[in-house]
Amino acid sequence: PPLVAALEASAAEDAASFHFPGHNRGEAAPPSLARLIGTRPFKHDLPELPELGDLFSSEGPIFEAQKLAAELFGASETWFLVGGSTCGIQTAIMSTCDPGDVLVLPRNAHISAVSGMVLSGALPEYVVPEYDSKWDVASGITPSQAIKCRLYDDLEKRGRKPAAVLIVSPSYHGICSDVAVISKLCHDSDVPLIVDEAHGAHFGFHPKLPSSALSLGADLVVQSTHKTLCSLTQSSMLHLSGGFGRVDRGRIRRCLRTVQSSSPSYLLLASLDAARAQLNESSFDGAIELSEEAKRRIGGIPGISVVGCADFPNFPAVDPLRITVGTWGLGLSGHAADGALFREFGVVSELVGTRSFTLAFGLGTRGDHVSRLVEGLRHLSGNFCSSSTTTSSSSSTYDLGEIDVVLSPREAFFAEKRSVRISESVGEICGEVICPYPPGIPLLFPGEVITESALNYLLSVRSHGGGVAGAADQSLLVVCR
Template sequence: MQSQDRMPLLEALTTSAQRYHAPFYAPGHKQGQGIPQPLAELLGMSVFRADLPELPELDNLFAPAGVIQEAQQLAATAFGAKQTWFLVNGSTCGVMAAILATCGVGDKILLPRNIHQSAIAGLVLSGAIPVFINPEYDPSTDLAGSVTPAAVAAALAKHPDTKAAMVVYPTYHGVCGNLEAIAELVHQHHIPLLVDEAHGAHLSFHPDLPASALSAGADLTIQSTHKVLGAMTQASMLHIQTQQVDAQRLSKALQLLQSTSPSYLLLASLDAARQQMALYGEQLMSRTLQLADDARDRINRISGLSVLEFDHTHGFYDLDRTRLTVRVSGLGLSGFEADEILHQQLGVTAELPTSEHLTFILSLGNTQADIDKLVQSFTTISNEYYPAQQPTAWQELLQSWKAHFLYIHPSSFTICPYLSPRQAFFAPTETLSVNHALDHICAELICPYPPGIPALMPGEIIAPAAIEYLQQVLALGGSITGCSDPTLKTIKVVSC
């Protein structure tokens, strides 16, 4: 067995970067000799000396037989996989490749409604037909949980010809569903379970964290190593552990989707991040959990604030404690307003604001000083805004929204697919005013934040409830993504 101490790819890249030679190959900056001075001053020269292409000693990402192969094998062992692929185009390409590897034109795939937009791109590329399952939703907290085993079982019973199932685990807010039960249901139908585990690369390394997707029975999982571990932005991994997924077809799909000029800086960062976690992962995660628990306890004692806790309802089976979701609406502020104050005035930046919450990612890179700064900043905001003297316009709008939330939230929509996402993507389109777009076929992915659940998908009939919901999201200070007109005055539809 290979030693997890080694970093074969990083070691080879270090040697190549330090070797003097005349470079007559891309990239054009020639190991930094031609780099613009302002960029060199920002990053230093060493990063450019290591910005190398597929030199013979550095192996080939698409036909690995040397140091990349060895690094990927070490990663597979560290993360509990049968085989691992390094990704330089982020988890986005991994999600798309997973769909391409398991589904073709006309094949059905189960997906949660709050799936990442990369999965919709995978549907467009593959021609697969989505069978959407709504995640559980808690209107009292304005947060979506996970899909439940019961919902998966019902979908499989209704669509026994389904070729694959994909779920999100954990969610952006750290919510984990009962993945083990879902895996058992999916495998009873002899199809693979694919997991978008973009926010869960750390789960394998501490017993007090939720189970990793692979240990819970996933056949394939995609992890954004850069999101919570020590890899560089855009560096991710894809793991498989069973023969339910054709490894050769998966490799071909990744060749279609990844750059033919992969960054060795990103690849080497994956090798180093793996070694760090294999050797010190439990120690690093213990410290991260201690920081998270400290932050949770102290923030919960600040007037007007509360931190999301574990709850067995609404698709909550477990919770990643390193993800802090703080409810700020008790201060009379929206999450967007609190985020602006923290970022611009107090020097604290959250990962994700929503109508009532701010979500913070705690990782191995955070320090006690970070936690103290966060708590101090929230204390400052609370001292200024709590208690709210009178309902703000935002609070009045929010209460009005919640009064009939069950009617307008996507979990209550009747999904009306008319065309597949692929058919809608390639169909002729026209732009109509939002009022005239009703009952037409949507040609865009329209996803509101909050709560991040797509309200309209390409190929679906545009219903009045969806438009009303989207307009109220905008009124609350949220944003609309994926569409050509984020103000929602117009929508692209499939031409009649």
């Protein structure tokens, strides 16, 4: 890998270093951290030396590494991200939307989409993802849903056309939207499609994995390489498809300079290069085999359910490496089951909900870990399984069509704020993202009026054991003056 090789050669030099960072190639590494990780990471924690190149340059080892990544992932150009997928989503929105432009996006978009609208001045047109009450999770966007309506009906009646459409595929639970059909819908109207593929960097690298968003026609794709591949946490990639000219790549570069650090970590950058080089046609054979074994063994345990494609018939695929385990047949919440598995068997899941928990399988998953998981679930089944004991599915609903947007995300961000008690918030303008989990669909975005229906739904979710992501204080809401 070109960047890995350049970093290795630079770190091996017998240099009299009078440059940043202050630990000077590990000579002054903080002792407590050196005891934890050794000094080798410090030796490779180098600044933008001439031989290492510049993150924003069109030559050098970083540029060469990005070219190789673009070739592997099927992009016309790829950019390495050291601010996670957050700065990739922000860049994608800023690259396609001018102030006042309309961005069509789902309600379960990542919070970085909100900050992208704050930075760009874009105005949201929200699409509500499908919700499954059995699993208590948000899935994805179907082509027949509001995207078509927003593209061809609502906006055109108002003389508006979206500047871009953003979708999340796969979802956190691995549920894939029909990117190919949505892409055609967008391109028929000459609208670029942005796909938040944070959880799908591995797609397309095995016959049993879903196809990648790039291969299905997306224009801009953001991937969290650190999530499902093997780069270091916080490192991601932004991919641009080729040949259509719907997105200005020069503007992408300018936006990246705005949101990326001018002092990027070469450890993060090199890890992206190394993660790319690690992949081959058989990389995921073992992970797929282990996930299939786990599903087979878990599926036979009384009181346990496992998500499958049949649970989400409106969507083309579910990531086979993302296993969501339903626990209602045990009379346990997902939180209770997850806690017991951790305490008694050392099993750590990726995501926990009211009725399930979700496991992420990958290149580092081990067979003995699967055995501990199965043993733990059998233990829970033996202790709790009862045909007469189930946890009820969530019955609380909220009509997201009632949403009243008073301020744009940008206006709401810069508005003066104050805190009010949740019980006294009706009629106020929300100043933060309020996302009850589950199901993980934001109830309120900044700039939206807090209605009595929204308040009742929020209180209902909390009474069922759910939490509220976004609220700094669970008893207070931040509102705009």
